[in-house]
Amino acid sequence: xxxxxxxxxxxLCLLMLASSVSTQWLLIPMDQTxxxxxxxxxxxxxxLEVPRQYDAKWLLNYRGGAFLxxxxxxxxxxxxxxxxxxxxISDLDYGGIRSEMDNSNxxxxxxEKAPKIAVYAPSEDTPYxxxxxDAVKIAMEYAEIPYDTIWDKEVQTGMLYVKEYDWLHLHHxxxxxxxxxxxxxxxxxxxYQQRKHxxxxxxxxxxxxxxxxxxxxxCKLIQEYVSKGGFLFAMCSAxxxxxxxxxTRGGSVDIVAPELDGTPLEPNYQSKLDFNPTLAxxxxxxxxxxxxxxxxxxxxPRPDLNPLSGVEDFVLFEFAAKHDPIPTMLTQNHVSRVRxxxxxxxxxxxxxxxxxxxxxxxxxxxxxxxxxxxxxxxGTFTFFGGHDPEDYRHLVGEGRVPTNLDLHKHSPGYRLxxxxxxxxxxxxKPQKT
Numbered sequence: 169x170x171x172x173x174x175x176x177x178x179x180l181c182l183l184m185l186a187s188s189v190s191t192q193w194l195l196i197p198m199d200q201t202x203x204x205x206x207x208x209x210x211x212x213x214x215x216l217e218v219p220r221q222y223d224a225k226w227l228l229n230y231r232g233g234a235f236l237x238x239x240x241x242x243x244x245x246x247x248x249x250x251x252x253x254x255x256x257i258s259d260l261d262y263g264g265i266r267s268e269m270d271n272s273n274x275x276x277x278x279x280e281k282a283p284k285i286a287v288y289a290p291s292e293d294t295p296y297x298x299x300x301x302d303a304v305k306i307a308m309e310y311a312e313i314p315y316d317t318i319w320d321k322e323v324q325t326g327m328l329y330v331k332e333y334d335w336l337h338l339h340h341x342x343x344x345x346x347x348x349x350x351x352x353x354x355x356x357x358x359x360y361q362q363r364k365h366x367x368x369x370x371x372x373x374x375x376x377x378x379x380x381x382x383x384x385x386x387c388k389l390i391q392e393y394v395s396k397g398g399f400l401f402a403m404c405s406a407x408x409x410x411x412x413x414x415x416t417r418g419g420s421v422d423i424v425a426p427e428l429d430g431t432p433l434e435p436n437y438q439s440k441l442d443f444n445p446t447l448a449x450x451x452x453x454x455x456x457x458x459x460x461x462x463x464x465x466x467x468x469p470r471p472d473l474n475p476l477s478g479v480e481d482f483v484l485f486e487f488a489a490k491h492d493p494i495p496t497m498l499t500q501n502h503v504s505r506v507r508x509x510x511x512x513x514x515x516x517x518x519x520x521x522x523x524x525x526x527x528x529x530x531x532x533x534x535x536x537x538x539x540x541x542x543x544x545x546x547g548t549f550t551f552f553g554g555h556d557p558e559d560y561r562h563l564v565g566e567g568r569v570p571t572n573l574d575l576h577k578h579s580p581g582y583r584l585x586x587x588x589x590x591x592x593x594x595x596x597k598p599q600k601t
Contacts, residue, residue, distance in 0.1 A: 191256040194239050194247070195265075198232035199502050203253040204577045208235065209586040210311030211252045215243055216282040216593055224279040226497065226594060228489040230269055233500025233587075236262070236276075250312070251577075275489035277497065283334040283399070283592035285315040286327075288341065292317060296362045301570050302339045303403065303556045307585045310573040320370050320386055328393045334592040335399045336390065338406035340512065340555060343387050343413040344463060345380030345424050348405070349512070352459035354564070378429055381419030388418070391445065395545030401588045404511040407551035408466045411446040412454065425458040447549050448542055452520045466520050467513040467553075468536050475560035480508025480515075482538035484529045495541055497594060498550060498587050499528050506580045508538070511555035511562070516540060539584065550588050557581020 196208050212235045215222040222238040237243055239256060247254050257265075269276060287305055290296065308315050315337075318327055328336065342348045347364050354360040371382035387410050394400045402410060416423055421441060422434040433456055434440060443450040452464045462469050472479035484504050487496045506529065515536035521527070522542070529539035541550045555562045558576045576582065 191239050192259050193257045193262055194237045194243060195231075195255040195257050196235040196237060196247075196252060197255065198234050198500065200232075201253065202232070202502070202578070204251045205502065206307065206311050206573055206577055206579065206582055206586060207250040208252045209583075209590055210313050211235075211243075211247055211250055212237065212279065213282055213311070213313050213590060213593070214246060216279055218282075221281070224593075226277040226279055226500075226590075227265070227269065227274065228277060228493065228496045228500065229272070229274040230265065232502035233497075236265075273486070273489050275493060275496070277493060277594045279590070279593040281593055283589070284332060285313070285335045285337070285589065286318045286331075286333040287315050287337045287339075288319060288323070289317050289339075290319050290366065294366065296359070296366050298340070298359075298363070300340055300562065300564060301556060302337075303571070303582070304337050304339060304401070304585050304589075306556075306571055306573060307582050308589065311586060313589060320374065320382070323386055323389050324374060328389075328398065329396075333398070335401065335589065336393065338390075338400070338402040338410065340404045341402075341406040341409060342463075343383040343406070343409040344416075345378065345383055345413075345419070346428055346456075346458065346463070347379075349458070349461050349463060350564075351428060352461070376419075378419065378424075378431075380413070380416065380422070380424055380429070384413045384416055384419035387413040388445075391447065391544070394447070394547035394549055397546035399547060399588075399592045400549040401552070401585075402549070403552045403585075404555045405463065405513045407448060407516070407553075408463055408513045411449045411466075412452070412463060414445045414447070415441040415443055415452075417442050423454055423456050425456050427458045446522075447544060448522060448525050448540060448551055449516070449520045450522055452517075461512065463513070464520075466517050468515045468517070468534075471510050471514045472508075473510075473561065478508070480510065480531060482506055482508055482515075482529045482531045484539070485527070487528075493594075494548070494591075495526055495528050497591050498541060498584070499539075500587055501580050501583050502578070503580045506538075506584070507557070509554040509557050509560050509562075509581065511553060513553055515553040516551065552584065554581075557585070 215224050215237050225236040227234045367379045371379045376382035423437050449466050452466050454464050455462050484499045489496045515538050525540050525542040527537045530537040538553045558571050
C-alpha cells in the first residue's frame with residue numbers, strides 16, 4: 169500500500185473514532201422525516217426496560233415530539249432492525265436543541281421507566297372471542313411493547329395492585345350490562361349468545377345476581393385504581409359505559425330493558441342516577457331501548473358514514489409545553505388535523521363533559537369532542553372516541569382481519585394511542601396507599 173493511501177486510511181479511522189467519541193445521543197425525529205413513527209415508540213419503550221434502563225427524553229413540540237435516546241451500539245442495532253430512523257448528535261448539538269426549546273413552546277420530559285401495561289379483556293384461554301379488534305393491542309404488538317391481559321376476576325382480586333400495573337386499557341366494553349346493545353341486530357348470532365353467557369357466568373361466579381351489578385362493581389374498582397395513582401386509557405364504548413355504570417348506584421338502579429335481564433326498568437330511572445362518581449360525563453340521558461345501538465346522548469347518534477367526507481376529522485389542540493406538559497405529551501403528532509373514524513361511541517357530546525375535563529381534540533364546527541383527559545385523585549384518565557384509527561367504520565365481524573400497521577406506519581391516530589402508552593414513563597411511580 170502506498171503512503172498516500174495509508175495516510176488516508178489512518179485519517180478515515182481517526183475521523184470515525186472522533187465521531188463515535190463525540191456522539192452521546194441518538195435523536196429520533198417524529199416529524200415527516202421519520203421512517204416509522206409507530207415503531208419509534210416501541211424503540212423508546214425498549215430502552216427504558218430492565219436491564220437496559222438507558223437515559224431517554226421526550227422533546228415536546230420539537231420535530232413532532234422527538235425522542236432523545238442515549239447512544240449505545242445495541243440501541244442503534246435495535247433501531248435499524250425496527251426500521252426507525254435516527255440521527256447521532258453530540259452534547260454540543262443537544263445544547264443547541266435545548267437553547268431552541270427554551271425560547272419556544274417546547275419542553276423536555278425525562279422518561280424514567282417502562283410502564284407496566286394491562287389490557288382489560290377475557291383471558292386467551294376463554295373459548296369465546298369478540299368479533300372485533302382492539303386497536304391498542306394492535307398498536308402495542310406492532311411496536312413490540314409487552315402487555316398483560318386481565319379481566320374481572322383479576323380486577324376483583326387486586327391484581328392491578330399486586331402486579332403494580334401503571335396503565336390500564338379498556339376498549340369496546342359494555343359496563344352497563346346491556347350486552348353491547350347488540351340484542352336488536354345480533355341476538356340470533358352464536359357469538360352474541362356465547363358472549364352473553366360468558367358475562368352472566370362471570371357475574372354468578374363473583375357472587376352477583378346480575379351482570380349490571382357485577383360490572384358496576386368492576387367499574388368502582390377501576391375508579392379506585394385511578395384515584396390511587398393509576399393511568400386509565402379507554403376507547404370506543406368503554407368511556408361512556410364506564411360512567412353510565414358508575415351513575416347507577418352500584419347497579420341498584422335498573423337501566424336494563426326486561427328483554428335482556430328479565431326484570432323491569434326502574435321507574436323514573438333517569439332521575440335516580442347519581443353523577444357524582446362519574447369520571448368525565450354528567451347529566452347524560454340514557455337510551456335503554458335494546459333495539460337502539462346508542463347507550464346515551466354522550467355519543468353522536470348520526471356520524472357521517474362516508475369515509476371520504478372529512479366530516480369526522482378532528483383537530484388537536486396546542487398546549488403550553490412548559491405549563492401543561494400532560495396534554496402536550498398526549499397530543500404529540502406530526503400533523504394537527506387527524507382523519508376521523510367511527511365506533512359504537514364515535515365522539516363525546518360537549519354538553520355532557522364535566523368542566524374539569526380537558527378537551528384535547530374536537531370536531532370543528534360541531535358539538536362533539538374526540539379526545540379528552542382528566543384527573544381523579546392521584547391518577548389520570550384519557551378517553552378517545554372511535555374504534556380503530558385506520559378502519560373508518562370497522563363493522564362487527566371485520567376483527568378477524570386485523571389492521572395491518574405496516575400499511576400505516578405514520579398513522580396520526582395510532583400515534584395518539586402510543587402517546588398514552590408511553591405517558592406513564594414520564595411520571596415517577598405514584599405511591600398507591
